[in-house]
Amino acid sequence: MSNKSKIQRLILYRIALIHFKSMGFQRIFSYNIAGEVGVSPEQVRKDFSEFNIRGNKKAGYEISELLSNFDRIFQKDKTHHVILVGMGNIGSALANYQGFRNSGIFIKAAFDKDITRAKGDVVVPLYPLENLSNFVKSNRVKIAILAVPFEAAQSVANLLIDSGIKGIMNFTYANLRVPDDVYVKYVSLTNTLESLIFLTNQNDSEE
Known part of the structure; x- marks a missing residue:
């Protein structure tokens, strides 16, 4: 089973808890x-054992202790700094999203080729794209949120990687070409909705 599947299960376990x-x-x-x-249940116990989480056969697991273990696994007890590239509608909304802070995630800076594109008041520092490389290197940032136009996605991803970024949360439609040691997580609200539309319509046609 892939690490991706395991991580997804751990996230679901935490939500259930x-x-x-x-x-x-x-x-x-x-x-x-x-x-x-x-x-x-065997899968749950196997996943837990890989992180040295042990229960009691008669009493089970203490929920608060399990949640503390998950906080440790996902490093929620630490502060994580990320950068944001692209200040259109999606980027501006993400820059002002306060929910990240609840998980110890802080957008340390945002970048755009044209900083006047930012929508509304931006609560994070905003810099021109040419400042990105020096900022990433001097602040040792490893993760970036990418929300640029499709045609700019690969070139900006290359800039991020050359600057030292190792993880990219990709809000574009582009299928990024990255080295093996760089991780990309694709996020598409449109694709998710299209999948739901297809599945619900398929169920309707089968009835």
């Missing part, structure tokens, strides 16, 4: 988590 805690549960068993996420 938060849900159970909100309902007043203090302890939980692997089969409770498995039923919520849609995997087997």
